[in-house]
Each structure stands twice: as C-alpha cells, then as structure tokens.
Amino acid sequence: MGFKLLFFFALLLIVEVYAYQAFKTLLRGKWMLIGYVIISILLFIYIAYSLMSFDRSVGQTKQTMFTMGLMLLVFVPKIILALVLFGEDMYRLISGMFRAAVGDSSEEFLTARRTFVSQIGLGLAAIPFFSLIYGMTIGKYNFKVIRQTIHFPDLPEEFDGFRITQISDVHSGSFDDPEKISYAIDLINEQNSDMILFTGDIVNTHAKEMHPWLETFKRIHKPAYGKYSVLGNHDYGEYVDWKTQKEKDDNFEAIKSLYGEIDFELLLNENRFIEKNGQRIALIGVENWGHNFKKVGDINKASKGVAQEDFKIVMSHDPSHWDYELKRDPKNYHLTLAGHTHGMQFGIEIPGYFKWSLAQYIYPQWAGLYETLGCYVYVNRGFGFHAYPGRVGIMPEITVIELKKGEKVS
Incomplete structure (x- = not known):
C-alpha cells in the first residue's frame, strides 16, 4: 500500500x-x-x-x-x-x-x-x-435547459437569431436509467435549434459503454445546419491500463465511430463552413487540448482555410484551451464552446446572483459564459456524470445559445 x-x-x-x-x-x-x-x-x-x-x-x-x-x-x-x-x-x-x-x-x-x-x-x-x-x-438526472444570448457586432446578418444546442460530457458508461435519458433527448429535440454541437466525452473509457444507448441518442433530430462533435479527454482511453497498444487503438477507433453512429459529424482538427442565404460562418472542431490533460488539439491545423474576417465558432472540449491559447489569438476566435469541468458536479448556483464550486479553484472558466476582449467561451456543465454518481447544485445541462448581431444592450 x-x-x-x-x-x-x-x-x-x-x-x-x-x-x-x-x-x-x-x-x-x-x-x-x-x-x-x-x-x-x-x-x-x-x-x-x-x-x-x-x-x-x-x-x-x-x-x-x-x-x-x-x-x-x-x-x-x-x-x-x-x-x-x-x-x-x-x-x-x-x-x-x-x-x-x-x-x-x-x-x-x-x-x-x-x-x-x-x-x-x-x-x-x-x-x-x-x-x-x-x-x-434525483440530482444526477435533473436536466436543465440553460439559454444564453450572445451579441457580436460582426456576426453575418443572415445568422442573426441563429440558435445552437450544445451538449457535452455524456459519459454514457455511468447511466442507469433509460427513462431519464430518453426524457433528456426529448428536451434536446424540443429546442428546435438550427444546429446541435457535442463537445466530447461520449464514454468514460470503453466504446462498449455507449452501445446500450445508441438507439436513444439516434433520436436526436438532425436540424437544418447539422450535428457536429469533437472528442473529449475520456474518448482517448487514457485512464486504464491496456494489455496491448492495438487494443487501445481499436477502442479509440470504435469511440470515434460512435459519434457517426448517432449521426454526429466528428471534426478532428478540421472545420466546416455553415452557409445560410449566401453568407457563412466557420465551425472549427479541435481535438482535445487541456492544460493538464492530453494535448492533441491543433488550432492552426483546424483553422486551415478559414480567413481572418470569417466569423468563427470553435468546439474545444477543455476550457483551458481557450484560456491559454484562444482568447488572445490574433485570428479572433469569436466563440468557443467547451465542457469538461462538470462544475465538479457539486456546488451552489443561484442564477444571476451567486455561483460557487471547487471547480473554480482549478479552472478560471468552469461553468457558463466568460468574455475577454470580445472573445467568448461558454462552458457547458455536462450532460452526464463521472466518478461521483450524482450532482448537487450543479445540474446536468442542455445549452441553447442564440447568436445576435450588434452590441449587447445593458
């Protein structure tokens, strides 16, 4: 010992x-x-x-x-x-x-x-x-829909009012109540957003954890502008001892395939242009980059072909990536969507008044919206749970973000 x-x-x-x-x-x-x-x-x-x-x-x-x-x-x-x-x-x-x-x-x-x-x-x-x-x-399945409006002066006019639903940190290996998960999928579909983004951690470690839930997650409707995803730190199988490297590699390939099996397009350090009535925004998907975790994300590779003047949304699982690399990048990444922290699954939140969790002593950006010089990151509190089989005060989250053109009205 x-x-x-x-x-x-x-x-x-x-x-x-x-x-x-x-x-x-x-x-x-x-x-x-x-x-x-x-x-x-x-x-x-x-x-x-x-x-x-x-x-x-x-x-x-x-x-x-x-x-x-x-x-x-x-x-x-x-x-x-x-x-x-x-x-x-x-x-x-x-x-x-x-x-x-x-x-x-x-x-x-x-x-x-x-x-x-x-x-x-x-x-x-x-x-x-x-x-x-x-x-x-009760808390671990007490799903909350959190709505956030963000204003950007340079948002293309056609995307004024564009709505994005974000989920993150599913951790399907922890689930034990099909009825509650089905209810959460219904909540996602009820938002009728223009696009759905999934910012990583579909499992705890093994691809097989998601197999009982594939049909449930396939029920997530595909909106007009698609469903996209990136990988989280748990998707790489880093937290167990594998018998062989091949076994680990096979599991990783199977995990990447899971996103496709639930009809999400997985972006691996790459981007897509989302076009609407002749105007466009860039969606950039970065592999995991964490200050204290696996660093395989490459924002330069992921942004290849994206111009300085393009409006950019980045999916990057760990908010420390925004804090250390993105928020002051001269390429001006307008909005980053992250997860990872779960808000430690334990804390106190009184919306609009008070927010506290031990997570804030590890991550400066740990839950909700943060801004530096007009560059924003939104940290989703997570859909599932990990390690501690519950949630106290920091509830599982389905985020709905509305993009608005113009300055924020005080």
Whole structure:
C-alpha cells in the first residue's frame, strides 16, 4: 500500500474518532452506540477494500462509482462534524492554558465536551449528507435547459437569431436509467435549434459503454445546419491500463465511430463552413487540448482555410484551451464552446446572483459564459456524470445559445 493511501486512511481514522465522540455525547443507549461503531467499521472496511482493489485495466465501473458515492456520503458529513469538534478542542485547550496561567484550578485543565456543540456539528453535517443523497437519486438526472444570448457586432446578418444546442460530457458508461435519458433527448429535440454541437466525452473509457444507448441518442433530430462533435479527454482511453497498444487503438477507433453512429459529424482538427442565404460562418472542431490533460488539439491545423474576417465558432472540449491559447489569438476566435469541468458536479448556483464550486479553484472558466476582449467561451456543465454518481447544485445541462448581431444592450 502506498504512503499516500496510508496517509489518507489515517486521516479518515482521525475523522472517525471525532465522529464517535460526537455520537457518544448524544446516544444514550449502549446498544445504539455499539450499533453505530459496528456499522462504521463495516463501511470503513468495505470502502478501504474497494479502493485498494481498484483494477486499472478495467477502469471505472458501477461498483467504483457506488464506492465513491458511499465514501462521500459517509465521510464528508463526518469531516464537517470533526472540524466542529476540533474547533471545540482548540477552545478547550486554550481555555485550559489560560486558567493554568492565572492559577485557576476550579475546573479540570480540559473541560468536558458540551452536548450543544455536538448537536450543532451533527446539524451542519446533515446538510451535505442529505444533499449527497439527493444528488445520487434525483440530482444526477435533473436536466436543465440553460439559454444564453450572445451579441457580436460582426456576426453575418443572415445568422442573426441563429440558435445552437450544445451538449457535452455524456459519459454514457455511468447511466442507469433509460427513462431519464430518453426524457433528456426529448428536451434536446424540443429546442428546435438550427444546429446541435457535442463537445466530447461520449464514454468514460470503453466504446462498449455507449452501445446500450445508441438507439436513444439516434433520436436526436438532425436540424437544418447539422450535428457536429469533437472528442473529449475520456474518448482517448487514457485512464486504464491496456494489455496491448492495438487494443487501445481499436477502442479509440470504435469511440470515434460512435459519434457517426448517432449521426454526429466528428471534426478532428478540421472545420466546416455553415452557409445560410449566401453568407457563412466557420465551425472549427479541435481535438482535445487541456492544460493538464492530453494535448492533441491543433488550432492552426483546424483553422486551415478559414480567413481572418470569417466569423468563427470553435468546439474545444477543455476550457483551458481557450484560456491559454484562444482568447488572445490574433485570428479572433469569436466563440468557443467547451465542457469538461462538470462544475465538479457539486456546488451552489443561484442564477444571476451567486455561483460557487471547487471547480473554480482549478479552472478560471468552469461553468457558463466568460468574455475577454470580445472573445467568448461558454462552458457547458455536462450532460452526464463521472466518478461521483450524482450532482448537487450543479445540474446536468442542455445549452441553447442564440447568436445576435450588434452590441449587447445593458
């Protein structure tokens, strides 16, 4: 067992000790406390065994996702509880040191734990506990249609009001509810957009994950100006150990074919001109380019034949590509559509007022619309889910973007 894993389990053990102290304060019955201890030990053993037996030749499975969900459900609330009790311990320690310094011996150096502090800790811990349950049962399929209007002074007049539906990060290997996925496909079709764009990650790793869902995704209507896609980082099969390079290559070819099987035209560092009544815009599809992930995207190759004055829409899975390369490119890439972050599948959003997720500490552009010097990127929050089998606060997204000619009206 590696040092990091041992350190991780040691931290969890400390958290368990604190949680036990809180429950001991509140549980009056001996057998209730024994029951809590037995359940905690069994859960700890199951989670530890599952983590240590993870098979990198297989990758993520329904069982590993269940384990991740269970681990978060068990330990995130207990971490909150441990932090509250640790804060009380610091108060008890400082108070004891102060009393010792002034010669006050009326109380023991460390006073007894206070029941109300444990109650406060348990109350705070209940918030993530029930939120995570919601995320794994309802949130992961709570699809939201998010509409965004973006103004461009140099948009060709014929494309004023042009509507694009974007989906991203399907991660079909995680799905377990055909009825909910079918409902989401109906939502996509109901938007009646002019074009549909899919910005990568059709699977977690293996092409076969998508096979049960092909007929469902084939139901996505082909609008007047087509359905296009690019690859995401998971589509390259990078996150498992393959027996041979040929096996990996065959899987990659099969994944690329999946996009065609659901009638999306896959753009591999190439472009297409979308024409409407004698005017045109350029659609540029870049392979994955991530600051911390696989870099096979080539914007120069993908833009071959596209002129400086052409209006350009780029599909690039990872928003860090926009942040590091595209937003200040002199070729002026007007709009980039990305995904990848999932908004960490956990956060708080109050539309128009407040948006927070741990994702923002990794990606400056992590959900929604961002702009630099008239160059925009829209980051889709993802259609599916990965690792944690749920979504809390950051819901699965179907984006509808309307292009408007002119300046934005304040």
